[in-house]
Amino acid sequence: MTYKPDGYTDLAPYLIVADPDACLDFAVAAFGAERLRRITRPDGTVMHAEARIGDTVLMVGGSDGRSAAHLHLYLADPDAAFDGALAAGGTAVQAVADQDDGDRRGGVRAPCGTTWWLACQRTP
Numbered sequence: 385m386t387y388k389p390d391g392y393t394d395l396a397p398y399l400i401v402a403d404p405d406a407c408l409d410f411a412v413a414a415f416g417a418e419r420l421r422r423i424t425r426p427d428g429t430v431m432h433a434e435a436r437i438g439d440t441v442l443m444v445g446g447s448d449g450r451s452a453a454h455l456h457l458y459l460a461d462p463d464a465a466f467d468g469a470l471a472a473g474g475t476a477v478q479a480v481a482d483q484d485d486g487d488r489r490g491g492v493r494a495p496c497g498t499t500w501w502l503a504c505q506r507t508p
Contacts, residue, residue, distance in 0.1 A: 391436070398443040399453045399498055404430040407444050407496040411435050413472035414492070414500070415457065415465060417442065454499045462502040466490045469500060482506060 388394065401407045411417035417435035425431045430446045437457065459465055466480045469492040477499055480490030489503035 392441050393439060396441045396443050397453075397455055398445065399455075399496075400445045400447045401453075401496045401498065402447060403496050404433050404444040404446045407494060407498060408433055408435050408442075410469075410472055410474065410494040410496065410498075411437060411442060414469035414474060414494075415459070453497075454501060456501045456503065458503055458505070460504060462488055462490060462504050465502045466492060469494070469502070474500070 399407060408417065408419060412419065412435065415437050417437045420434040420436055420441065422433040423431050430444070433444045435442050435444075438459070442455075457465070463480050466476075470476060473495050474492035477491035477493050478489075480488060480502065482488050486506055487503045488506050489501055491499055491501045493499045
């Protein structure tokens with residue numbers, strides 16, 4: 385037995401949001417996330433849920449407030465991901481564009497309040 389589940393990275397983003405199901409629904413619709421675990425409280429609300437995006441597991445828990453969290457996601461085509469995120473109900477924060485730091489990046493706010501920064505490294 386290892387110190388972590390198979391296929392999990394050492395560090396996982398963990399978001400505490402008002403509506404964990406909506407947060408993961410957005411990740412599935414916008415970025416093709418694969419749902420993993422969902423653990424509920426006795427009243428049926430989400431205590432903990434997970435989804436995999438690429439090589440990373442996103443963990444989500446519920447709270448009474450809104451999230452001010454930001455996630456940075458490297459992927460092959462940030463333009464397509466940005467369009468997919470808008471189609472999934474996201475709101476544009478910043479259009480995808482070449483940035484001074486060598487990335488091509490844009491931002492989308494999910495309905496649960498989380499801002500996703502979508503990026504790829506530009507070819508030198």
